[in-house]
Amino acid sequence: MLGQIVVSGITIGAIYALIAIGFTIVFATNRVVNFAHGEFVMAGGMLYAYFTGVHHVPIAPAFLLAAVLSGVIAWVVYQVGLSDVDRDNHIAQVMITLGAGIALKGAAQVWLGKDTLFPPAFSGPASVAIGPLTVSSQALWIAGGLLVFLLALQVLLKYTKLGASMRAVSLNHYAATLMGISPGRAAAMAFVMAGVIGGAAGGLLAPLASTHYDNGIFLAIKGFAAAIVGGIGSPLGAVVGGLVLGLTESLAAGYVSSVYKDVVSLALLLFVLILRPQGLLGRALPQKL
Amino acid sequence: MFHLAVTTRPYRAAAKLAKLCAPIAMMLAATASHGQETIKIGGIFALSGPASFLGVPEERGFRMKIDEINKAGGLNGKKIEGIVYDTEGNTTKAAQQFRRLAESDNVVAIIGPSSSGESLTVGPIANELKVVSVTHAGTEKMTVPVTPWVFNTPPTDRVVAAHLLGIFKKRGITKIGLMSAADGFGQSGANVVKELAPQYGVQVSRHEEFNRQDADITAQVLRVKDSDAQAMLVWSAFPAPTIILKNAAAVGFKKPIYNSFAAASKDLIVQGGANAEGTYVSSMRLLAPETLAADDPMRPIVTKIYEDYKARYKEAPATFTAHSYDALLIIEAAAKKISGPITRQSLRDAMETVTVVGGNGIYRLSPKSHGPDPESRSMVLLVVKGGEWKVDE
Numbered sequence: 001m002l003g004q005i006v007v008s009g010i011t012i013g014a015i016y017a018l019i020a021i022g023f024t025i026v027f028a029t030n031r032v033v034n035f036a037h038g039e040f041v042m043a044g045g046m047l048y049a050y051f052t053g054v055h056h057v058p059i060a061p062a063f064l065l066a067a068v069l070s071g072v073i074a075w076v077v078y079q080v081g082l083s084d085v086d087r088d089n090h091i092a093q094v095m096i097t098l099g100a101g102i103a104l105k106g107a108a109q110v111w112l113g114k115d116t117l118f119p120p121a122f123s124g125p126a127s128v129a130i131g132p133l134t135v136s137s138q139a140l141w142i143a144g145g146l147l148v149f150l151l152a153l154q155v156l157l158k159y160t161k162l163g164a165s166m167r168a169v170s171l172n173h174y175a176a177t178l179m180g181i182s183p184g185r186a187a188a189m190a191f192v193m194a195g196v197i198g199g200a201a202g203g204l205l206a207p208l209a210s211t212h213y214d215n216g217i218f219l220a221i222k223g224f225a226a227a228i229v230g231g232i233g234s235p236l237g238a239v240v241g242g243l244v245l246g247l248t249e250s251l252a253a254g255y256v257s258s259v260y261k262d263v264v265s266l267a268l269l270l271f272v273l274i275l276r277p278q279g280l281l282g283r284a285l286p287q288k289l
Numbered sequence: 290m291f292h293l294a295v296t297t298r299p300y301r302a303a304a305k306l307a308k309l310c311a312p313i314a315m316m317l318a319a320t321a322s323h324g325q326e327t328i329k330i331g332g333i334f335a336l337s338g339p340a341s342f343l344g345v346p347e348e349r350g351f352r353m354k355i356d357e358i359n360k361a362g363g364l365n366g367k368k369i370e371g372i373v374y375d376t377e378g379n380t381t382k383a384a385q386q387f388r389r390l391a392e393s394d395n396v397v398a399i400i401g402p403s404s405s406g407e408s409l410t411v412g413p414i415a416n417e418l419k420v421v422s423v424t425h426a427g428t429e430k431m432t433v434p435v436t437p438w439v440f441n442t443p444p445t446d447r448v449v450a451a452h453l454l455g456i457f458k459k460r461g462i463t464k465i466g467l468m469s470a471a472d473g474f475g476q477s478g479a480n481v482v483k484e485l486a487p488q489y490g491v492q493v494s495r496h497e498e499f500n501r502q503d504a505d506i507t508a509q510v511l512r513v514k515d516s517d518a519q520a521m522l523v524w525s526a527f528p529a530p531t532i533i534l535k536n537a538a539a540v541g542f543k544k545p546i547y548n549s550f551a552a553a554s555k556d557l558i559v560q561g562g563a564n565a566e567g568t569y570v571s572s573m574r575l576l577a578p579e580t581l582a583a584d585d586p587m588r589p590i591v592t593k594i595y596e597d598y599k600a601r602y603k604e605a606p607a608t609f610t611a612h613s614y615d616a617l618l619i620i621e622a623a624a625k626k627i628s629g630p631i632t633r634q635s636l637r638d639a640m641e642t643v644t645v646v647g648g649n650g651i652y653r654l655s656p657k658s659h660g661p662d663p664e665s666r667s668m669v670l671l672v673v674k675g676g677e678w679k680v681d682e
Contacts, residue, residue, distance in 0.1 A: 001511050004540055008507035015504065114341065116528045118560045127539045136539050208535070209504030210528035210560065214339065218502045254508035258497040259471070261508075 003133045005254040006247065011139040011208075013246020014146040018201035019223025020230060020238035021153065022194030028170035028233045029183075029190040032093040036077055036101035037198055038220025043104060044070045044199025045211030046112045049119035059122055063203045070199020071192045073104065078191040083184055087173065101216065108213040121207040142204045146239065149197050153235050162189060170233065225265070229272050231282020240280055244268070327370040328363070328631055330355070330620070331390035331399040332613065333383055335407070340378035343403040343609050347425060348373055350610035351400060353597055354617040364624040364631060376402050383407035384414060391420040397633050400616045401425055403609075405473075412439045421637050423616035425609070428477065432660040438637060441660040442615045442649055444573065444667035446474075449550050450481045452668035453522065453571050454489040456547075456682075462520045466495040466513030466544075468506075468533065470525035475501070478524035478549055494518050501529050507536045514542050526551040531560040538564040545569065550668065553608060558673055569681065571668045573608040575648055577678040580671075586646055587666070590618075594648050611648025618647050619654065 019041055026034045044066050051062035081096040127136045157163035168176040169186040177183055202211065202219075222245065230241025245265055252264035272280065332351045335344030355371045363369060372394050376383040383402040390396045391414075398421035402408055408426035415422035415438040422439050424431050429445035457465060467482055469475035479496065486493055495516040497509035510533060513521050521537075521544055523530050530552040537546060546568050548557070553572030558565050574581060574591045581588045594614055598606035623639035624631055641659075645652045650667030652660070661667045672681040 001515060004511055005508050008505045008536075012505045114339075116531075116556065116560070118528075118531065126535075134539050134541065136535075205504055209532055212502075212528065215502050218500075250505070250508050253497075253499075254511060258499060258509045258512070262471075262500070 001254065005250050007133055007135055007139065009247035009250030010243060011136070011142055011246070012250065013226075013243035014142045015201055015205050015219075015242070016222045016226040016245050017146055017239040017242025018149065018197055018204070019219055020226035020242045021149065021235050022198040022201075023224055023227040024230075024232055024235055024238045025153075025166075025190045026187075026194045027227070029166050030082070030093075030187045031087065031173075032082070032090065032097065033224070034191075034194065035094060035097040035220070036104060037097075037194060037223065038216035038218070039101045039104035039108075040070045040074050040195045040198035040216075041202040041205075041219045041223070042108060042211065042213065042216030043073055044202025045119075045206035045215075046108050046117070046202070046213060047199070048203035048206055049117040049211050050112050052119045053117065059120060063122070063200070066203045067196050067200040070202070071196035074191040074195025074198070075188060077104075078188050082191075083188070087183075105213055105216060112213065114213060116210050116212045117206070118210050119203075119206050122204075136208065138204070138208045142208075145200060145204050149200065150235065150239055153193070153197075156193075157235070162186075166190060225269050228279060229269055231276075231279025233283070234279070234281045237279055237281030244280070326367055328367045329370045329372060329394060329396040330617075331387075331394060331396040332371060332373040333376050333386045333390070333399065333401040333407075333411075334373065334613075335378035335403040336373075336375035338378040340404045342607070343425070344376070344378070344401075346607040346610040347401065347403055347613040349598065349602055350594070350606070350612065350614035351617065353594075353601060353610075354614045354621075357597070358617065358621055364621065365627065367631070372396060376407060378404055378407070380407050380410045384410050387411045387414050387422075388418070391415075391418045397421060397631060397636055398423065398620055400613050405431075408441070412436065415439050420633050421620075421640065423619070425612040425616075427474070432658070435657060435659050439659060440616070440619070440640060440654070442612045442619075442647070442652075443609075444550070444649060444661045444665070446478045446481050446549070447485070448661055448663055448665065448667050449571050450478065450485050451663040452670070453547055453549070454482070454485055454491055456569075456571075456670055457491050457520065458489040463490060464492050464494040464516075464518050466497070466516055466518035466521045467493045468497050468499065468509060468513065468521060468523045468525070470501040470529055471498045472501055472525075474551065475525050482522065482524065499525070499529060501525055501527075503529065503532070505536065506533050507540060510536045510542055511540060514540065514544070518544065520545045520547060522547045522549075523552065524549045527554075527556060528560070530557060531565075534561045534564040534568060547571070550608075553671070555605070555678075558676055558678070561673075565673045566676075567673060569670055569672050570678075572671045572678070573611060573649055573667060574669050575606055575608040575611050577671055577680055580678070580680040581669070582680065582682075587648065587650065590646055591648050615645070615647030615649050615652070619643060619645050619652060 022037050047066035051057040077100045081100050085092050121138045122141045123137050127134045165181040166186045169183045173183050226241035226245045227238050230237030248265045248268050249261050253261040334348045335341050355369045359368045374386040390399050400423045403425050405426040405428040408424035416436050424441045425443050429447050431441040469479035495513050499506045548570040553570045578591045578595045622643040622645050626639045627635050641656050650661050650665035670682050671678040
């Protein structure tokens with residue numbers, strides 16, 4: 001039983017991690033918590049279900065298209081809503097992302113429908129046996145997806161000019177501007193990446209757990225909690241946070257009480273915030289005197 | 290129906306508008322006075338918004354039955370005029386529209402609203418305005434205790450729980466694992482099951498909760514799997530019932546899985562695929578009319594609703610269609626007992642004396658009962674066989 005519970009905790013934790021990465025990179029470059037992020041995840045799942053279900057697009061192109069379109073949606077949200085807003089006006093930014101989220105949800109309801117959809121899984125057998133454990137094949141795709149995105153993100157941030165400029169903006173946006181980096185461009189790219197990774201998370205999750213125009217906010221809350229636990233601003237922290245949250249939920253439901261599983265995982269969030277306000281892998285911001 | 294709300298500030302614009310609209314208003318007034326001989330019945334349904342999966346089939350059942358009654362000559366010779374408003378599932382709107390129907394549209398009866406929350410709000414208004422109200426709530430609070438003007442057509446969770454526990458008793462299942470959603474619907478259902486279980490000699494040996502939108506419910510399934518429960522009972526709206534089926538298949542859960550009426554839909558089969566095979570659900574009859582027993586007293590009416598709906602709307606009806614259809618069946622039966630004019634008072638009094646066989650079961654209405662009861666035979670056990678719902682009782 002323990003093994004099986006751990007497997008399901010890692011699966012769901014990997015999804016939380018993918019969602020948390022989106023929160024983290026947008027926060028790092030933009031200093032804004034993007035409340036529309038859950039809707040990018042929802043859009044990925046709904047679009048994947050739409051392409052496979054309505055247009056009978058094969059699985060791989062449908063998934064890629066859904067992820068890319070989610071990225072485009074994120075880019076539009078940034079360009080239309082956030083690009084002209086004063087960087088330090090946090091309240092306005094938060095309200096704009098909230099509004100964009102509601103608009104996206106409404107658009108999905110009108111254009112993609114109100115049904116709960118289970119699009120096809122990525123590969124044939126529903127589950128595979130690994131020793132005494134049964135693992136759903138979609139869970140393996142999810143774990144693989146997390147690894148691929150994490151590696152790609154690390155390479156991009158470490159070894160490309162775009163990544164360097166994004167890191168520079170996240171460290172000190174003013175100094176970066178003086179060095180000739182466009183903070184707007186870095187911020188827009190962060191939104192696109194968050195959209196693509198979030199959309200991919202939605203597409204990966206949908207065959208296991210269904211997709212619905214209304215489930216974005218639910219996923220966003222979990223992803224945001226994971227980002228905070230791991231330390232917002234750190235992609236690796238997002239992954240650690242997601243896995244910790246997923247495992248805690250699963251173990252709490254299996255061994256403590258399913259009634260209190262959310263209480264246990266949110267208590268963990270509080271506990272982490274009290275002991276390490278910057279999150280498990282977060283860097284404490286230097287205090288200015 | 291035309292209402293002009295004239296406010297003071299855009300006075301000139303309003304005056305202009307009133308001038309423009311005057312001929313239309315006169316025409317409307319003319320048709321209204323011409324149609325003086327109709328009986329007005331209001332309907333408030335959630336035609337859009339998250340509860341529209343209830344409201345849309347209900348509104349269709351409402352229209353279908355009104356057209357049928359009018360074709361047959363109306364209620365005691367008077368045609369019915371149906372007036373429908375969309376509540377959007379919004380409690381405030383439902384209350385406003387209910388008042389509007391009662392006070393300005395002057396209807397004798399109001400059918401709907403679609404959800405429990407809205408229904409609980411309009412119940413007191415119905416008693417205050419003394420207008421017949423037939424709500425579509427899943428909570429027994431609508432008719433327990435009985436209030437003079439409020440009737441309710443859907444079976445309540447108590448009716449469904451009693452049905453399922455009766456099945457367990459008959460099949461020798463004495464220990465169950467209860468899985469309920471951590472929301473109003475799941476908690477209310479779980480409480481009723483726990484309360485009634487001892488009467489049927491059934492023990493809830495495990496109770497697990499989950500969020501309706503949880504992506505994975507494996508841990509809870511494993512807890513029931515490792516317990517001494519002989520069957521699992523799931524009390525939740527979608528998508529959780531499907532996810533439980535998938536998780537159960539993945540961990541080799543072999544015990545039978547029973548579902549509340551919230552999962553009584555074609556969706557469980559479409560979404561669950563092969564995993565849904567062999568799953569049970571307590572459902573209203575409209576989901577599988579062709580597999581009902583030949584001597585089932587509800588079979589003729591259920592088949593009629595099913596076929597009329599299919600002919601008119603080109604798709605199979607959701608079970609909720611019967612909520613509004615039955616409401617009109619009750620009104621139709623009550624009207625036959627009224628010798629004088631049909632008023633709110635005479636209709637209400639007559640409704641308390643009728644016994645009606647409807648799509649949701651047998652209503653034995655009386656001053657003590659304003660809705661289906663556990664003896665109404667509202668529910669029927671269905672099982673998925675070969676990708677279809679089949680009656681299994």
